[in-house]
Amino acid sequence: MTTVDTPVTAATAATATRAPSTLALLGAEVRDELKQVYREPAALFFSVLMPVAFFAFFSAMFGGETAGVGGLPVGTTMLATFGAYGVLGATMLTPGIGLAEERERGWLDVVKVSPVPVPLTLLAKVVATLPYCVGILGAMTATAAALGVLRIGVGQWLLLLAALLVGSLPFALIGLAVGARASGNATTAVLNAFVIPMAIAGGLWFPLEMLPGWMGSVAQFLPTYHLSRLALGPLEGGAATGSIGHAAYLLGFAVVAGAVAAVAYRRPAR
Amino acid sequence: MHPSLDAVGVTFRFAGADAPALDDVSLRVDPGEYVALLGPNGAGKTTLIGMVTGLRVPDRGTVRVCGGDPTSARTRLRLGAVLQDTAFPRHLTVRELVEGAAVRSGVPRGRAAGVLEEVGLDDLARRRSGKLSGGQRRRLQLARALVADPALLVLDEPTEGLDAAARRDFWRNLTARRDAGMAVLLTTHIVEEAGAVADRVSVIAGGRVVADESPASLTGRLADRTVSVRTALPAAVVRDLPGVLRVEETAGRLVVVTTSPEAVVRRVLHDDPTAHDLRVEAASLEEAVMAATDRMSA
Numbered sequence: 001m002t003t004v005d006t007p008v009t010a011a012t013a014a015t016a017t018r019a020p021s022t023l024a025l026l027g028a029e030v031r032d033e034l035k036q037v038y039r040e041p042a043a044l045f046f047s048v049l050m051p052v053a054f055f056a057f058f059s060a061m062f063g064g065e066t067a068g069v070g071g072l073p074v075g076t077t078m079l080a081t082f083g084a085y086g087v088l089g090a091t092m093l094t095p096g097i098g099l100a101e102e103r104e105r106g107w108l109d110v111v112k113v114s115p116v117p118v119p120l121t122l123l124a125k126v127v128a129t130l131p132y133c134v135g136i137l138g139a140m141t142a143t144a145a146a147l148g149v150l151r152i153g154v155g156q157w158l159l160l161l162a163a164l165l166v167g168s169l170p171f172a173l174i175g176l177a178v179g180a181r182a183s184g185n186a187t188t189a190v191l192n193a194f195v196i197p198m199a200i201a202g203g204l205w206f207p208l209e210m211l212p213g214w215m216g217s218v219a220q221f222l223p224t225y226h227l228s229r230l231a232l233g234p235l236e237g238g239a240a241t242g243s244i245g246h247a248a249y250l251l252g253f254a255v256v257a258g259a260v261a262a263v264a265y266r267r268p269a270r
Numbered sequence: 271m272h273p274s275l276d277a278v279g280v281t282f283r284f285a286g287a288d289a290p291a292l293d294d295v296s297l298r299v300d301p302g303e304y305v306a307l308l309g310p311n312g313a314g315k316t317t318l319i320g321m322v323t324g325l326r327v328p329d330r331g332t333v334r335v336c337g338g339d340p341t342s343a344r345t346r347l348r349l350g351a352v353l354q355d356t357a358f359p360r361h362l363t364v365r366e367l368v369e370g371a372a373v374r375s376g377v378p379r380g381r382a383a384g385v386l387e388e389v390g391l392d393d394l395a396r397r398r399s400g401k402l403s404g405g406q407r408r409r410l411q412l413a414r415a416l417v418a419d420p421a422l423l424v425l426d427e428p429t430e431g432l433d434a435a436a437r438r439d440f441w442r443n444l445t446a447r448r449d450a451g452m453a454v455l456l457t458t459h460i461v462e463e464a465g466a467v468a469d470r471v472s473v474i475a476g477g478r479v480v481a482d483e484s485p486a487s488l489t490g491r492l493a494d495r496t497v498s499v500r501t502a503l504p505a506a507v508v509r510d511l512p513g514v515l516r517v518e519e520t521a522g523r524l525v526v527v528t529t530s531p532e533a534v535v536r537r538v539l540h541d542d543p544t545a546h547d548l549r550v551e552a553a554s555l556e557e558a559v560m561a562a563t564d565r566m567s568a
């Protein structure tokens with residue numbers, strides 16, 4: 001260490017610190033989160049690989065059938081259902097596990113002591129899952145094209161992505177709620193135990209018609225079902241009036257999830 | 271002008287604990303003042319720092335930082351902190367982490383370079399935080415705490431993991447900051463070094479403040495002196511003198527702890543004219559802190 005022999009920049013009174021804007025703080029947080037994503041590409045790769053491998057497997061088997069909505073190839077409608085599985089998995093697990101780990105390692109305390117409000121840090125974690133979400137849907141789209149089962153316009157594709165991103169936000173809140181209380185390992189286990197059954201029962205992996213009848217009626221109550229229906233809207237084109245109902249359901253789910261997350265976070269941990 | 275830190279009557283009990291971790295603790299630090307917060311493990315130092323940094327809220331009492339509530343983000347703009355146990359996001363570099371702290375406090379990121387030099391991390395600016403040694407991580411924490419030139423600097427064991435040379439520079443930098451008007455509160459178990467430059471020491475034990483005064487006044491309260499002399503005389507010669515508390519006889523040397531060293535010196539030199547290598551030492555700050563702690567538990 002060298003010693004400061006020049007006068008230190010006048011402390012205290014002279015420190016005319018102006019609070020940075022919320023947007024500037026969010027930008028700084030998102031940038032740091034993204035840097036971490038890109039500097040550990042293996043995590044990104046495997047999070048994308050899993051759902052895309054499932055997608056490739058199933059669309060290679062049934063993708064060419066035209067049982068899909070509006071006579072679309074199943075391989076195209078699976079972009080909505082498997083896409084929902086992949087995107088909600090990424091937005092739910094990544095921020096939740098990140099929060100749990102940072103809490104365990106003491107970094108969250110550093111954030112709390114800093115001028116950054118904690119909700120901004122959490123929002124940044126969710127925003128930073130964008131590369132995962134785009135990667136997952138992009139890779140599925142490329143797979144469908146390679147299998148010759150892709151029938152979708154650019155505008156539809158962008159709407160599909162938007163529906164998946166917005167519709168996944170309540171799931172991100174659930175992930176954060178768990179991450180606010182449980183350890184990193186426990187968060188991973190708990191959230192996986194949630195995602196996979198919810199994906200199957202909500203009809204994200206297999207069409208509900210293939211499942212026992214009672215599961216079909218249960219599905220109506222699951223947020224995963226409504227997410228996939230919302231995502232199917234842009235593919236159906238024109239008469240997607242049902243989307244409003246699905247969006248309303250997800251909004252209600254978001255309010256509940258937000259309340260749960262706020263309580264989980266406020267109750268003193270440790 | 272507000273005190274940089276003003277804690278009054280702070281009481282806090284952890285959920286499920288029988289005794290409060292802090293019991294009616296008051297502590298004030300003014301601009302340009304450096305206060306060392308000393309005390310044994312588990313005394314409540316980190317808990318108090320949690321209140322000062324807004325991580326915890328007292329059950330009773332108040333904490334003000336520069337007149338503001340430390341749980342508000344606005345107040346924390348004026349606070350720099352090194353917490354006891356923290357890790358960094360491991361993929362971010364040293365420079366990114368210091369620049370990030372600057373930007374979030376509303377100061378130009380260009381300030382990072384100077385602070386990195388100040389803490390001796392300029393050569394490691396591009397290294398990822400996950401690849402730093404323990405002492406280097408400590409310096410990085412310090413750099414982040416200093417970069418926005420806070421009004422109040424709070425350091426929980428900043429010397430942990432620092433080697434002797436790094437500690438010497440640390441104390442020097444700290445004094446320079448203090449002299450420039452920064453208020454500093456720090457905890458450490460390296461009592462003598464902390465006391466050498468402290469304006470005040472606040473000793474807490476069992477969640478209570480047991481002393482809050484200048485280091486000189488705290489050591490001055492201990493009347494004990496240690497007389498050490500090389501002599502063939504047996505311990506019995508001095509044991510019954512007035513003021514003698516303890517006598518040890520080791521390898522041709524007598525070590526006597528007493529409140530009246532003169533009587534011991536006179537007797538030894540009278541009985542053994544060949545006695546030599548005579549030393550009379552005042553109590554150390556460490557002994558004074560321990561004595562203050564013992565008084566409280568007695």
Ligand SMILES: Nc1ncnc2c1ncn2[C@@H]1O[C@H](COP(=O)(O)OP(=O)(O)OP(=O)(O)O)[C@@H](O)[C@H]1O
Nearest residue numbers: 270284287291309310311312313314315316317318
């Ligand atoms: N999260 C916690 N839950 C319950 N008790 C706690 C918690 N943290 C600390 N304590 C207890 O509160 C008391 C004060 O702890 P604190 O960490 O403030 O001590 P300290 O003075 O910082 O000690 P050290 O010198 O070891 O860092 C201790 O008895 C400790 O066991």
Ligand SMILES: [Mg+2]
Nearest residue numbers: 315316317354
């Ligand atoms: Mg401590």
